[in-house]
Amino acid sequence: MADTVSWRPKAGEIPTDPGVYRWRDEAGRVLYVGKAKNLRARLSNYFAPLPTLHERTRRMVLTARSVEWTTVGSEIEALQLEYTWIKEFDPPFNVKFRDDKSYPYMAITLGEESPRVMVTRNRKIKGAKYFGPYPKIWAVHDTIDLMIKVFPIRTCSDSSYKKAMQTGKPCFPGQIGKCGGPCSQKVTIAEHRAIVEEFVRFMGSYDRKVITTLRQRMGAAADAMDYEQAAKYRDQVGALEAVLEKSAVVLRDSVDLDLFGVAEDELAAAVQLFSVRGGRIRGVRGWVVDKELDISTGDLVEQIVQGQYATSDDVPREVVVPELPEDAEALQQWLSERRGGRGTKLSTAQRGDRAGLARTAAQNAAQALMLYKTKRSADYTTRSAALADIQDALGMTEAPLRMECYDISHLQGTNVVASMVVFEDGLPRKDQYRRYTIAETTDDTDSMYQVLSRRLARLDEDASVPDVPDATSEDVVEGTKPTKRFAYRPQLLIVDGGQPQVQAAKRAMDEAGVHDIALVGIAKRLEELWLPDDDFPVIMPRNSEALFLIQRIRDEAHRFAITHQRTRRKRDVRSQLSEIPGLGPTRVNALLKHFGSVARLREATAEQIAEVNGVGPATAAAVVTKLAQTPRSAPEASAPESSAPESSAPEASTPEASAPDVSATGATDAGVAADVAGPDRASRPAVPTGPVRVPAVSHDGPSRPR
Numbered sequence: 001m002a003d004t005v006s007w008r009p010k011a012g013e014i015p016t017d018p019g020v021y022r023w024r025d026e027a028g029r030v031l032y033v034g035k036a037k038n039l040r041a042r043l044s045n046y047f048a049p050l051p052t053l054h055e056r057t058r059r060m061v062l063t064a065r066s067v068e069w070t071t072v073g074s075e076i077e078a079l080q081l082e083y084t085w086i087k088e089f090d091p092p093f094n095v096k097f098r099d100d101k102s103y104p105y106m107a108i109t110l111g112e113e114s115p116r117v118m119v120t121r122n123r124k125i126k127g128a129k130y131f132g133p134y135p136k137i138w139a140v141h142d143t144i145d146l147m148i149k150v151f152p153i154r155t156c157s158d159s160s161y162k163k164a165m166q167t168g169k170p171c172f173p174g175q176i177g178k179c180g181g182p183c184s185q186k187v188t189i190a191e192h193r194a195i196v197e198e199f200v201r202f203m204g205s206y207d208r209k210v211i212t213t214l215r216q217r218m219g220a221a222a223d224a225m226d227y228e229q230a231a232k233y234r235d236q237v238g239a240l241e242a243v244l245e246k247s248a249v250v251l252r253d254s255v256d257l258d259l260f261g262v263a264e265d266e267l268a269a270a271v272q273l274f275s276v277r278g279g280r281i282r283g284v285r286g287w288v289v290d291k292e293l294d295i296s297t298g299d300l301v302e303q304i305v306q307g308q309y310a311t312s313d314d315v316p317r318e319v320v321v322p323e324l325p326e327d328a329e330a331l332q333q334w335l336s337e338r339r340g341g342r343g344t345k346l347s348t349a350q351r352g353d354r355a356g357l358a359r360t361a362a363q364n365a366a367q368a369l370m371l372y373k374t375k376r377s378a379d380y381t382t383r384s385a386a387l388a389d390i391q392d393a394l395g396m397t398e399a400p401l402r403m404e405c406y407d408i409s410h411l412q413g414t415n416v417v418a419s420m421v422v423f424e425d426g427l428p429r430k431d432q433y434r435r436y437t438i439a440e441t442t443d444d445t446d447s448m449y450q451v452l453s454r455r456l457a458r459l460d461e462d463a464s465v466p467d468v469p470d471a472t473s474e475d476v477v478e479g480t481k482p483t484k485r486f487a488y489r490p491q492l493l494i495v496d497g498g499q500p501q502v503q504a505a506k507r508a509m510d511e512a513g514v515h516d517i518a519l520v521g522i523a524k525r526l527e528e529l530w531l532p533d534d535d536f537p538v539i540m541p542r543n544s545e546a547l548f549l550i551q552r553i554r555d556e557a558h559r560f561a562i563t564h565q566r567t568r569r570k571r572d573v574r575s576q577l578s579e580i581p582g583l584g585p586t587r588v589n590a591l592l593k594h595f596g597s598v599a600r601l602r603e604a605t606a607e608q609i610a611e612v613n614g615v616g617p618a619t620a621a622a623v624v625t626k627l628a629q630t631p632r633s634a635p636e637a638s639a640p641e642s643s644a645p646e647s648s649a650p651e652a653s654t655p656e657a658s659a660p661d662v663s664a665t666g667a668t669d670a671g672v673a674a675d676v677a678g679p680d681r682a683s684r685p686a687v688p689t690g691p692v693r694v695p696a697v698s699h700d701g702p703s704r705p706r
Helices: 039-046 055-063 075-089 137-150 158-167 189-205 209-223 227-246 297-309 328-338 352-378 380-394 444-457 499-512 545-578 585-595 598-603 606-610 617-629 634-638
Strands: 019-024 030-036 066-071 096-098 105-109 117-120 128-131 257-264 268-277 280-290 318-320 345-347 402-411 414-424 434-437 464-466 482-484 492-496 518-523 528-530
Touching: 019 039, 019 075, 030 039, 030 055, 030 075, 039 066, 075 297, 075 328, 105 137, 105 189, 117 137, 128 189, 137 189, 137 227, 209 227, 257 297, 257 352, 268 297, 268 352, 280 297, 280 352, 297 328, 328 345, 352 545, 380 545, 402 444, 402 545, 414 444, 414 545, 434 444, 444 492, 444 499, 492 499, 492 545, 499 518, 518 545, 585 598, 598 617, 606 617
Parallel strands: 257 318, 318 345, 402 492, 492 518
Antiparallel strands: 019 030, 019 066, 096 280, 105 117, 105 128, 257 268, 268 280, 402 414, 414 434, 464 482, 518 528
16 A cells, blocks of 8 residues: 555645645545645645544545645634635534523523513524523423522513504503513513613623612512502512522532533544523533544544634633634634633643532533433334444355353452343343353453353353343342243354454364354554454444444443453452451441542551441451452552452353443433433534445554453
8 A cells, every 4th residue: 555645745835834735535525624734744644644643634535536625814813714625515524513402591582672581593593682592391381480589670572562562552461460571561662671681791790789679679678568569578588599509509609611521532522511691600502513534632622622713702701622623722712702802711720629610511411421322222213224334344145133241350460250131122231231250361362252252152052041130230129030041042143342352262263163143353553444354444434323332332342341340359358357356237237438549558557447337446457467468559549449360260150130220331410411412413424424434544453451
């Protein structure tokens, strides 16, 4: 293979100025739009030797037939032109924003003669002032109902308002006291406009001075013995206090910022945006980004921020992102211009309340990414298409209705375990999961060989065994229903790893005489598929449902293996402590609960251990001696479990009755709603749909320990 494409322009032809470049295919379609401070330096990276490029970058370069560029005067101009061309050409290799959910907003129609407050999902009402987005529509209605008790502005429709003004009869909301517009004949248009401005001012700042003023008026009315008026002021104070309570206080009252949380993998990224105004979370929005090329987190953040504010004038004083892009100064200048030249700070959260909020956003983003992948595998039509694509990509004679995936997990070479997860018709069969304990092994490939040998030895076994509760799950499982053990032969075996793991699995299959089951390995770094005895990997298109399904199987196998290993490590330390005379299960639990982790228990002195209820000085000294004799694992300082090895019979394996969670990361929602967009396949641009083969890259070697 040539080092690079034959049509590469000469280096001297490419300027060194800032600019924007476009890659085109043979039909003239724009494939990718990018910008650079130095066009020659940036484009030279694409024309590096092809085997050194990331596989998706290499695919784009091989698909293209030309590249063109336009120089500009500054980085900020390059930023603006890049966005303009991305919106114009919709290049398939640029990131794609998925957000098929329209969020509810509170809108005040300031452009009308008599403004009204309304709930809408339309962000294009001329002259309207928006607040939100709100995660749920009922949250907007609740806020409006409370606010109009204090600021009685119009809520009726335009037709009702026009009819009321013509007939002189108030609209229905005005008759029941839920609309204080001019049609109610209580205020003039000018007075109503002043109330609307107060409404907008409070919603924009949450200024408690309004509440203080109302309290003063309530006191004055009470002193004047006008108790009816004082009661109205009291109700208004209560309504505003309720509005403030609905908005979580996270920062100081003077803080206005937008904070982005991002969770990403090789193919997609989930984004969570928290809008903080007056120190309170005023809006939450989430969406998903599909990635075609391998871009850095900083570049991804730049495109996310630019896409968010390109058509919006609601730019806050500060934008907090997980990582600053390379040209952060140009992006900050662009944001300031979008804010009318008033200045916007682009920063990351380093410590304090901002860092805490950033962690919450990142947790929500991780959960959203997991849900996005799950949704893509939940639809029957999508699953069927994914199975058919896997069949075509791997050259199978039939679709893999049953797939088994294997993963090895260990901690610094100790407590080596393996997992087998089963997917049937594209969905997990958790009652068919198996765990394997590996007593002795040399490396990951030997572990994979042992596991596959044990599995294939039971390939056609049809014994009935009762359900066994999962030791890692909190669910209660009744053991009355028998299950068929390995009764259904798989069509595809998947191993987590590259060529070395695949070859180890192939050796086990050859020794077992199994030749009618397909085998493939998935290498995590480039998400490439390796077939036995094949020098080139199979590269699935980034937007392929088949690749998403295989990724989900691999992640589930990894999650299940990690869970099993952690359970064994926890059981190991309990068994070691229970060997000490005077320590039973109750006192062992008390010790672990008191110190919180094995690492802290190791660091404790005998005097500190003796402070635990029921543990005397002699027993405490025995605990210190026992733990000192046990080898310490490297990650133990940050892990709550021990990693002391425990030998086990080679055939120890149990089914998983109910897995805790399909997520490999275990990220949890921290209390803020995460609205996740589902896939919108109809809107996807045309990109190569079939798998392609590319030369092997030299970095693939034996698997790294994890």
